[in-house]
Amino acid sequence: MEQIKILRERTGAGVVDVKKALDEAGDDESKAIDILRLKGIAKAAKKSDRDAKEGVIVSYVHSNGRVGVLLKLLCETDFVARNDEFQELGRDIAMHIAALAPKYVRPEEVTDEEISRERVFWMEEVAGKPANIVEKILTGKEKKFREEKALLTQPFVKDGEKTIGGLIAEKIQKIGENIQVGDFTRFEL
């Protein structure tokens, strides 16, 4: 029962799902979490087609007043917008943005200009390597660069085991509504 309780708290899944996952994982907790996460993300993917027009505007300003963030976090209903866990998610994401300064919401939003600029340096690093692996390295570097610049693919500052996208997927499963980052701004002095 203790194991079920921990897994429910950790994943937000219901008792039945947790029991099934533990059976499937032969009572291995971390495997069971993986199974639940995979299911969670699958559920989240379906929910993310639904309209998210409600939500909350959250701000976070560092105590020194030199870094500040404004975030629009969206959900489907006014009811969830007022939910404590949803609002806590907003505060966590705003704080994360203040700390890690992403420039975009999604990795595909990184501009071609930015990639071209970096590519010059990557090309120098791969100079002299065989042509057949150069393109592979460059593709890898571009993927990593995009993931580092985008909020959803950054490791969550309070728990590096998950990305912000993964954190949101967990909350979508737990809360049961589509949740989306609408927009954010970060000012720094």
Place this chain on the structure above:
Amino acid sequence: MEQIKILRERTGAGVVDVKKALDEAGDDESKAIDILRLKGIAKAAKKSDRDAKEGVIVSYVHSNGRVGVLLKLLCETDFVARNDEFQELGRDIAMHIAALAPKYVRPEEVTDEEISRERVFWMEEVAGKPANIVEKILTGKEKKFREEKALLTQPFVKDGEKTIGGLIAEKIQKIGENIQVGDFTRFEL
């Protein structure tokens, strides 16, 4: 003495300046304020050439969580950035932006596209009027439109007697440093 005290509080000017202004205005308080403001704005204009690189990031979110503002307010020194009156100015301006939703900092920043779009409607309003006054009316309408869209030319929501630009000019005189609106963002649901 009471008059001097009121004027000092109202304008932030020193005793000597207030006395001079009252003399000049024949003890008419509101005339004296105008004189001080003109001087204040003149002083502010000189100070506004100085670099403003310090400051504070201020946020304001309406209690319903549906409107939020992030503001970067600049001054010259870290000392003033931590000053209560400067920070209160930041909160006032952020709250004003939440309420009145300016799109730009300065009236000259309103885009030509936006003016052209409005001009279509203004042209309909002046249809049939003599050509010699049409241009005068259009110029007036454009000026008013720009002033309504820009933060610095909007009447301060807490005191319609002054604009945000006038409020900042007063604080520049009182605090003795250049103060500038660096940037702002407003999100609404």
